[in-house]
Amino acid sequence: MNLLEKDRKYIWHPFTPLEVEEDSILIESANGIYLHTAEGKKIIDAVSSWWVNLHGHSHPVIAKAIAEQALQLEHVIFAGFTHAPAITLAENLLSILPSNQSKIFFSDDGSTAVEVGLKMAMQYWYNKGINTKNKIIALEGAYHGDTFGAMSVGSRDSFNVAFNNYLFQVNSLEFPTKENEEKVIEDFKNLVSKKDVGVFIFEPLVQGAAGMRMYSAALLDKLISIANENAVVCLADEVFTGFGRTGKLFASDHLKNKPDIIALSKGITGGSMPLGVTSCSSKITTAFEATENSKTLYHGHSYTANPLACAAANASFQILTSQDCLRNIDRISKKIKIYERELAKHKNVKEVRSLGTILAVELLTKDSTSYTNPVRKKIYHYFLSRGILLRPLGNVMYVLPPYITSDSELDFIFTTIGEFLDTLET
Numbered sequence: 001m002n003l004l005e006k007d008r009k010y011i012w013h014p015f016t017p018l019e020v021e022e023d024s025i026l027i028e029s030a031n032g033i034y035l036h037t038a039e040g041k042k043i044i045d046a047v048s049s050w051w052v053n054l055h056g057h058s059h060p061v062i063a064k065a066i067a068e069q070a071l072q073l074e075h076v077i078f079a080g081f082t083h084a085p086a087i088t089l090a091e092n093l094l095s096i097l098p099s100n101q102s103k104i105f106f107s108d109d110g111s112t113a114v115e116v117g118l119k120m121a122m123q124y125w126y127n128k129g130i131n132t133k134n135k136i137i138a139l140e141g142a143y144h145g146d147t148f149g150a151m152s153v154g155s156r157d158s159f160n161v162a163f164n165n166y167l168f169q170v171n172s173l174e175f176p177t178k179e180n181e182e183k184v185i186e187d188f189k190n191l192v193s194k195k196d197v198g199v200f201i202f203e204p205l206v207q208g209a210a211g212m213r214m215y216s217a218a219l220l221d222k223l224i225s226i227a228n229e230n231a232v233v234c235l236a237d238e239v240f241t242g243f244g245r246t247g248k249l250f251a252s253d254h255l256k257n258k259p260d261i262i263a264l265s266k267g268i269t270g271g272s273m274p275l276g277v278t279s280c281s282s283k284i285t286t287a288f289e290a291t292e293n294s295k296t297l298y299h300g301h302s303y304t305a306n307p308l309a310c311a312a313a314n315a316s317f318q319i320l321t322s323q324d325c326l327r328n329i330d331r332i333s334k335k336i337k338i339y340e341r342e343l344a345k346h347k348n349v350k351e352v353r354s355l356g357t358i359l360a361v362e363l364l365t366k367d368s369t370s371y372t373n374p375v376r377k378k379i380y381h382y383f384l385s386r387g388i389l390l391r392p393l394g395n396v397m398y399v400l401p402p403y404i405t406s407d408s409e410l411d412f413i414f415t416t417i418g419e420f421l422d423t424l425e426t
């Protein structure tokens, strides 16, 4: 059996039907923004490998940090023990997170970072002896991950229909648009006025998986302020938006009112190692400050604060906060704004939206906008055949490049998008 035959036989891939017509693409190596296939093809990773990669693949500084760490301390239990890579990372993160954030809790990925955030918020009320604030508000269309808490606060759609009976109840708030802002604010006020809401969870400014849907910072600021007035804990899921994607280091940096809890993952290690982090403000930790067991947050994973992942994250932090990288984020954001205006003129485009380094093009098709829109397959194959990896969300194609992507590489991606749009029949 060759490798792909073994892959088919032994491996169950994520978000992929078990019976597929096509083999997976075998990647042998990756460098910079390019994935190199076993067949010798080069593919631009224009979606940063599920939104994780910041500085290009196999980055030598990150690779060296991991290798050196592996020779010194590969892992150690994180209860009762600690280590420099985790301490440095906590300090690094707190130096760039909103200033109200004061503690870092480690986990494994985006879903677990969200689970921890939810548990912190729920137990916050429990520890304060308040048992009436059990309701949770989440935004309609949200995606917070695939574990049970994360699914519960996420959109109830075909992806999790098999689990619906097992998910806890959540109040869903209509996704804010320019048209419904007043209504969303009124609905939110009504929901929180009953004083039984304990948590408000949201993807700040951009709902990634829902199709790169964007909403205004002013509106979110208003919702957080209403939440604050009504003693509702605000949990920002920055798993996708964190580490520069929105043009600022965090989407919360676009806001005046800062969340109480922030979930992070994806870009944290520059895309090299799995790691989740949940940060919170001292308002939250004060409810846990006790030596009694009953106030302890009983949550932890075997690989909590894995030193290799922390070392990778510290190396990525140095690159991310360098003038060079911040300039690149700015450069890409400006370039994207130019292409946003260009692409919006195309007759086959319903809407183009962008924020920072994220650009989404919603196609006008005879089928309505959804993840299952059949144009998805056509887009995927068209771009792959031209050496570009895009993984459209139905009829929404988006570009989310690593920050080292050059102007000419961006031009190539956007020109190809223009050419693709010309091939569409309306």
Ligand SMILES: Cc1ncc(COP(=O)(O)O)c(C=O)c1O
Pocket (backbone or CB within 6 Å): 109, 110, 111, 112, 114, 143, 144, 145, 146, 203, 208, 209, 237, 238, 239, 240, 241, 265, 266
């Ligand atoms: C906003 C958001 N939260 C959570 C997650 C889940 O992260 P992970 O896939 O690392 O579990 C994702 C993944 O796409 C996400 O976009």
